[in-house]
Amino acid sequence: MAHAVKTFDGPVFHLCQGYEADFSFNVSFKAEIEAAYMLPTHKLAVSHHVADRLKSLGYKPVSYVGQTFDPDEFPPAVNRKYKSYSPTILLPGIFESDVKGIRESLEVLAQLRQEQRPFQLLRVSTWPQSESEKAILPADKYSVRLSPPEMAAAYQTSDLMIGPSHPEEGFGLHVLEALSSGLPVLISDTPGHRHIARQAAEYFKWHERQDLLLKLKNLLQNPLRLRELSRMGPLEACRFSTAKVAAKLITLFNQSME
Template sequence: MGPPLLRRRPGARPRPRGDRADAGPGAFAGRLPRAPGRPRGGEPRDPDAPRGRRRRSSRGARGRGAPPGVREGRLRLRLEAAVRVVYVVETLQLSGGVKDIVEQAEGLLRRGHDVSIVTREARHPWIEVRVPVTVVPAFDETTIPEADVHVATWFPTVVPTVRARKARKVFHFSQGYEALYPNTFHRLDEIEEAYQQPIPKLLLSSNLAAQFGGRFPGRLHVLGPAIKVGLYAPPDPDRTARRDPPTVFVVGPFGFSIKGVDVALKAVRALREEGRPIRLLRASQLPLTEEETALCPADRYAFEASVAEMARSYQESDLLIHGSYPEEGLGLPPFEAMASGTPVVMTAIPSLDLLPADSVSRARPGDWEGLAREAARLLDDPALWAERRKRGLEVVREFDLERALDRLEAVLFSEEPA
């Protein structure tokens, strides 16, 4: 069934027999989640570089400043070894979902856990992966390594991970319900089998919880979006005026219907037809097609852009137009744009209802004319543009990766074994 959930570091004093780490489902009860925004023992010079095991904090940090419960939790953490977590990922090819998984894994590694990824396709020139990656020909009990916690991701990874029985805890991390995606309609039976596994599910949005509740077994845990706010921070946060001519950014693969890229491009075309000198910046994991160029030609097209290149593109833009349909699990571009100080015009979809009405502009799904109208309002009103930029930078702090990691740790290490 897998190794015990916690192991002592070499030389650590054993605890009394009545407080054994593997005594039951409450084994992680002492692993207190970090308070939002509070660093663990100081940040490394490179905030994105994992530190491995936690360093012991100074004497002052261990003592007077922390409440008794927190001090006890820290002492237990110092006595226990890192928890081994393995993410089972179909591919590391470019996508927002893979980026989210990699950042989760690296975040847990920075917090002192032993984290790795096992995958069937490890090509990832677009992102630096700072956790160990193992490439396997297939997922089964011979290729999925033992761990304390397994996190299955895209639906083809779920059943093999459960059947491998190589960890005491197995979770299904769902970033969107694949049965709604046109490109997976031919695999509905596989998707159903994956979601019917009686294991807890980690979800990116409450919209998914509403879809799954009462339909699929296993507890549902909403983690919410997670953004490395510092990565996208604009070099000029106090700027209050857009550039002239304005740059509009549209992100996502053209032709993947639920992304609504064609809707966003029609909005840009309408703005141009009204006489506005719009500079269009596009980014996609797919090559540029003649069909897209005929619809609305881009001034610059970023194919398979790296994470760092994407951050710069957001910072160079004056507006993001995001045209997703309700089937989208959770689109990250609006959050990344807000973190960059770029105002957002987007379609009103359930998974993005958590963004306050005064932080973004919305139009109905599929309504390119509405998107164009809202975009024109922002571009033509300097005060409104400046207010949206300021408000976006404020709101997005609530979705910082560290806060999501607090929630993730609390779930992974307190959930009863599946």
């Protein structure tokens, strides 16, 4: 980015999917990250809470542009049926990235299994399953680097998705994809998730494992609520589109050239 600012004779834009200096695993790079954000670039945020965070730190200009998305890539399952016995719970995300909240969710699911409540755990990640993760709770199925069609199939064949990201997460794309697929979601109560799902989700307090456990038990025992969430999800997902983002970008690009 510094090279672009130095060599390009024109406006430079910085797409921001999250403020990386807030991530604990980036602590050794925090100074470099902050220096990059201080460069004279126009910050483009994919979510409102990221835009607000950047503005609160004094970075400017900052514009909210939204998240590109094509709902047709993640269609709802036809005649979705929920397994009352041994439902499939989808948990996507990188275990090693603490902002994803995977460790806490696995610990809760391990407790649920200890209580003799049957379920199948489907884990999806871009990284292979680590021994540390297996020690908490080995997945019944673990998939790595799924393509969009494969991910769509995972949403359609699951009964519930847990989205446990912390507030620092920039945009919960898995949540949006699940909503579009008609898959009920139980997600952490963060500004980013509220922006995506609004009323089409069940929420838990992101820092409280017992709240997640309680909400999970209640939801798995409530097929009517699961069906209601399944109906609501695709309607919320349709609020997001690539065309809307493209229109905002074109407007900003044109304004920068005036």
